[in-house]
Amino acid sequence: xxxxxxxxxxxxxxxxxxxxxxxxxxxxxxxxxxxxxxxxxxxxxxxxxxxxxxxxxxxxxxxxxxxxxxxxxxxxxxxxxxxxxxxxxxxxxxxxxxxxxxxxxxxxxxxxxxxxxxxxxxxxxxxxxxxxxxxxxxxxxxxxxxxxxxxxxxxxxxxxx
Amino acid sequence: xxxxxxxxxxxxxxxxxxxxxxxxxxxxxxxxxxxxxxxxxxxxxxxxxxxxxxxxxxxxxxxxxxxxxxxxxxxxxxxxxxxxxxxxxxxxxxxxxxxxxxxxxxxxxxxxxxxxxxxxxxxxxxxxxxxxxxxxxxxxxxxxxxxxxxxxxxxxxxxxxxxxxxxxxxxxxxxxxxxxxxxxxxxxxxxxxxxxxxxxxxxxxxxxxxxxxxxxxxxxxxxxxxxxxxxxxxxxxxxxxxxxxxxxxxxxxxxxxxxxxxxxxxxxxxxxxxxxxxxxxxxxxxxxxxxxxxxxxxxxxxxxxxxxxxxxxxxxxxxxxxxxxxxxxxxxxxxxxxxxxxxxxxxxxxxxxxxxxxxxxxxxxxxxxxxxxxxxxxxxxxxxxxxxxxxxxxxxxxxxxxxxxxxxxxxxxxxxxxxxxxxxxxxxxxxxxxxxxxxxxxxxxxxxxxxxxxxxxxxxxxxxxxxxxxxxxxxxxxxxxxxxxxxxxxxxxxxxxxxxxxxxxxxxxxxxxxxxxxxxxxxxxxxxxxxxxxxxxxxxxxxxxxxxxxxxxxxxxxxxxxxxxxxxxxxxxxxxxxxxxxxxxxxxxxxxxxxxxxxxxxxxxxxxxxxxxxxxxxxxxxxxxxxxxxxxxxxxxxxxxxxxxxxxxxxxxxxxxxxxxxxxxxxxxxxxxxxxxxxxxxxxxxxxxxxxxxxxxxxxxxxxxxxxxxxxxxxxxxxxxxxxxxxxxxxxxxxxxxxxxxxxxxxxxxxxxxxxxxxxxxxxxxxxxxxxxxxxxxxxxxxxxxxxx
Numbered sequence: 001x002x003x004x005x006x007x008x009x010x011x012x013x014x015x016x017x018x019x020x021x022x023x024x025x026x027x028x029x030x031x032x033x034x035x036x037x038x039x040x041x042x043x044x045x046x047x048x049x050x051x052x053x054x055x056x057x058x059x060x061x062x063x064x065x066x067x068x069x070x071x072x073x074x075x076x077x078x079x080x081x082x083x084x085x086x087x088x089x090x091x092x093x094x095x096x097x098x099x100x101x102x103x104x105x106x107x108x109x110x111x112x113x114x115x116x117x118x119x120x121x122x123x124x125x126x127x128x129x130x131x132x133x134x135x136x137x138x139x140x141x142x143x144x145x146x147x148x149x150x151x152x153x154x155x156x157x158x159x160x161x
Numbered sequence: 162x163x164x165x166x167x168x169x170x171x172x173x174x175x176x177x178x179x180x181x182x183x184x185x186x187x188x189x190x191x192x193x194x195x196x197x198x199x200x201x202x203x204x205x206x207x208x209x210x211x212x213x214x215x216x217x218x219x220x221x222x223x224x225x226x227x228x229x230x231x232x233x234x235x236x237x238x239x240x241x242x243x244x245x246x247x248x249x250x251x252x253x254x255x256x257x258x259x260x261x262x263x264x265x266x267x268x269x270x271x272x273x274x275x276x277x278x279x280x281x282x283x284x285x286x287x288x289x290x291x292x293x294x295x296x297x298x299x300x301x302x303x304x305x306x307x308x309x310x311x312x313x314x315x316x317x318x319x320x321x322x323x324x325x326x327x328x329x330x331x332x333x334x335x336x337x338x339x340x341x342x343x344x345x346x347x348x349x350x351x352x353x354x355x356x357x358x359x360x361x362x363x364x365x366x367x368x369x370x371x372x373x374x375x376x377x378x379x380x381x382x383x384x385x386x387x388x389x390x391x392x393x394x395x396x397x398x399x400x401x402x403x404x405x406x407x408x409x410x411x412x413x414x415x416x417x418x419x420x421x422x423x424x425x426x427x428x429x430x431x432x433x434x435x436x437x438x439x440x441x442x443x444x445x446x447x448x449x450x451x452x453x454x455x456x457x458x459x460x461x462x463x464x465x466x467x468x469x470x471x472x473x474x475x476x477x478x479x480x481x482x483x484x485x486x487x488x489x490x491x492x493x494x495x496x497x498x499x500x501x502x503x504x505x506x507x508x509x510x511x512x513x514x515x516x517x518x519x520x521x522x523x524x525x526x527x528x529x530x531x532x533x534x535x536x537x538x539x540x541x542x543x544x545x546x547x548x549x550x551x552x553x554x555x556x557x558x559x560x561x562x563x564x565x566x567x568x569x570x571x572x573x574x575x576x577x578x579x580x581x582x583x584x585x586x587x588x589x590x591x592x593x594x595x596x597x598x599x600x601x602x603x604x605x606x607x608x609x610x611x612x613x614x615x616x617x618x619x620x621x622x623x624x625x626x627x628x629x630x631x632x633x634x635x636x637x638x639x640x641x642x643x644x645x646x647x648x649x650x651x652x653x654x655x656x657x658x659x660x661x662x663x664x665x666x667x668x669x670x671x672x673x674x675x676x677x678x679x680x681x682x683x684x685x686x687x688x689x690x691x692x693x694x695x696x697x698x699x700x701x702x703x704x705x706x707x708x709x710x711x712x713x714x715x716x717x718x719x720x721x722x723x724x725x726x727x728x729x730x731x732x733x734x735x736x737x738x739x740x741x742x743x744x745x746x747x748x749x750x751x752x753x754x755x756x757x758x759x760x761x762x763x764x765x766x767x768x769x770x771x772x773x774x775x776x777x778x779x780x781x782x783x784x785x786x787x788x789x790x791x792x793x794x795x796x797x798x799x800x801x802x803x804x805x806x807x808x809x810x811x812x813x814x815x816x817x818x819x820x821x822x823x824x825x826x827x828x829x830x831x832x833x834x835x836x837x838x839x840x841x842x843x844x845x846x847x848x849x850x851x852x853x854x855x856x857x858x859x860x861x862x863x864x865x866x867x868x869x870x871x872x873x874x875x876x877x878x879x880x881x882x883x884x885x886x887x888x889x890x891x892x893x894x895x896x897x898x899x900x901x902x903x904x905x906x907x908x909x910x911x912x913x914x915x916x917x918x919x920x921x922x923x924x925x926x927x928x929x930x931x932x933x934x935x936x937x938x939x940x941x942x943x944x945x946x947x948x949x950x
């Protein structure tokens with residue numbers, strides 16, 4: 001076991017982990033931040049996306065030890081300071097961009113990373129960026145729409161609801 | 162003006178907040194003090210004789226607490242099939258036992274033959290590796306045709322790989338044969354409805370807990386129907402009294418059918434929890450999900466359509482082989498029969514239908530209901546052969562469908578496949594589809610595509626499905642071993658807010674938002690003061706859960722009936738408070754008033770009075786305000802739709818891109834149009850996925866080649882377009898109180914043939930005489946078809 005220390009959602013945390021402990025397991029099991037989800041074993045589904053030093057990372061593809069000293073943000077750290085939904089979260093609710101909610105944390109974290117680099121992405125850019133996030137419920141329509149809306153684009157021309 | 166609340170309002174979902182902030186609680190998120198982990202040893206061969214299992218080395222490994230094998234469950238019951246199907250000759254289907262853990266033989270790759278319980282999941286995994294199982298590999302039975310001809314069997318004790326040979330409607334067989342023999346034209350098509358893996362994003366997970374002080378068990382599990390799971394475990398498998406077993410399905414990350422069924426892992430964690438006195442948790446990894454979740458579809462069908470000179474349909478005849486896999490999953494026998502054959506008249510006045518289905522055991526994972534369940538298979542066969550027929554007789558495919566549609570003045574309509582359709586207007590849906598899809602602009606778009614070197618195709622589909630599953634009286638006659646009602650309890654609390662306990666389970670459908678819209682509207686109160694309780698057998702009435710687009714049509718009807726009882730009782734209380742007669746009390750906007758007077762009491766005052774019954778006429782009115790209703794539907798509901806799809810095919814590569822996808826559906830009345838549209842979107846995504854990219858592949862040895870997201874193609878955002886969805890042309894269901902039909906599966910039913918029809922149209926427009934391509938229409942398949950044409 002090795003001691004690991006990192007900042008998660010603005011708080012300094014530490015724990016003892018095995019070399020094989022994944023960042024996703026450390027977040028879920030040690031820190032009890034269960035909003036980060038595990039949907040596959042091959043780093044395809046994207047339900048586990050978090051931000052490490054500001055970059056979107058699949059936390060199932062990173063060892064906890066690799067995040068030693070890093071600044072990590074998870075879905076639990078996304079809401080506004082007063083607890084209200086942030087712009088992206090609010091857009092997902094307003095445009096029904098989630099159903100069962102399981103892929104949602106990863107979608108929101110990926111969307112945040114996309115909009116940081118590309119504040120007004122086109123539909124095609126959003127769809128391409130989400131290649132690493134699988135949703136089985138929504139057919140992606142409302143996820144893409146929500147991300148466009150969150151970026152301040154007018155989505156009223158996209159089919160209703 | 163759109164409404165803000167109540168029936169018809171596109172209210173945003175209240176459950177979203179917890180999911181968007183990471184505060185949902187899925188089964189694997191539950192962590193209990195002192196819990197230990199279960200990991201399963203699973204067969205790596207498709208068919209094998211278990212000669213010995215030596216667990217001694219594994220048992221000595223660090224952290225190992227217990228090891229179970231099939232021997233430990235030899236005396237407990239099997240996991241049963243919920244529907245008895247009789248073969249054409251009257252003999253009952255073969256029902257080999259489905260044990261908790263494989264015993265004697267393993268029958269598919271992934272079949273669990275042992276389980277290790279250890280302090281940590283890593284320790285359990287390590288110990289599984291140390292189990293020494295001597296399993297003699299036997300020839301795998303994979304292909305259905307080969308299975309029917311084989312002289313060795315998935316289940317030796319039944320001496321055949323055929324589960325049943327079902328005919329529907331058997332009395333019509335001779336007449337159908339005759340009609341086809343004598344017809345002016347017969348169109349024949351052989352097709353494969355590709356095998357799919359449901360792939361709910363949350364893998365299955367089960368946690369067993371046992372309290373030795375009370376002899377009570379609790380199972381947290383990823384289920385669409387906790388009461389059904391409890392019933393199966395109690396009455397069939399483990400024999401745990403129902404009153405000693407609580408099943409809780411908390412937030413569930415999608416189901417699509419795969420979480421209807423009881424699986425052996427659920428029984429294992431309960432048995433282990435009792436043996437060890439510890440909480441035992443098992444979470445599937447994704448490859449386990451691919452190997453062991455019930456798969457969907459997997460039909461091989463020959464369909465024939467007989468037509469007269471004018472293009473009137475005279476008969477449909479099909480022969481289908483339906484794969485049921487290695488064991489009968491709970492609804493596996495209903496899916497290819499009564500959820501499939503009964504829909505084989507489609508939206509049409511065709512007088513004769515005959516369906517033959519042979520269900521086949523193979524050394525593959527069990528196959529059961531997946532979004533649509535039988536109805537996509539029926540629609541695919543019908544709507545593909547109709548399109549082919551239109552081409553053969555030189556008639557426009559929309560015109561051919563319209564010519565044979567059931568007309569609005571024909572309802573109730575007795576279909577040739579044995580159902581009574583209550584309402585619909587298929588021409589109106591087709592009209593609306595042509596309008597919202599801008600069919601008139603297609604030729605211009607085709608020219609634009611041509612200028613880019615691409616072939617554009619236009620495909621259509623008309624579907625009908627049977628939802629609101631299901632009238633118990635009817636399905637009982639047809640072999641169902643369960644009733645398919647649902648239940649709701651409406652509890653008005655003393656302070657005037659409400660808890661509504663429902664048998665339906667929400668795993669993405671938005672019940673927590675939609676059911677309060679119904680109750681709020683009926684009572685004239687703010688839906689925000691109403692909460693839904695679901696998923697916990699210790700809190701809710703006995704309901705049958707969520708599948709078959711049934712939640713609103715069946716459980717929603719129970720909610721309405723229970724709320725009506727609340728209103729009746731509340732009126733009595735109000736009458737007492739206002740010193741008036743019950744019959745004179747009116748309820749409007751949450752206020753009870755005496756007709757023609759200014760005397761009134763609010764809903765909240767009545768609620769408080771119910772629980773502080775001072776000066777109460779106890780001989781007439783009991784204290785409290787809580788009512789339960791069970792609702793059993795009089796008939797199925799019959800959603801229908803007209804879909805179209807425009808694809809662009811690259812003739813150089815065979816690559817297909819869906820450019821436009823339009824779904825016009827008749828769902829009857831709509832409670833929350835936002836939620837309904839979202840349900841259609843999801844179905845369309847899965848249907849286009851089936852048509853273009855998804856496939857489950859076993860090799861000849863029964864190895865699952867598509868057992869991860871590296872190998873099984875899930876549709877991604879860039880595989881799919883924005884959809885055009887319209888449900889403005891609904892005709893209310895005539896037999897349930899909300900007039901609703903169900904919307905959960907439509908998209909997955911209507912879209913696959915639409916996409917295939919569009920691709921065939923594209924290729925034909927490019928001068929390629931391609932009449933059929935099996936799904937998924939990968940670049941390779943399309944390119945090969947073009948170059949062989």
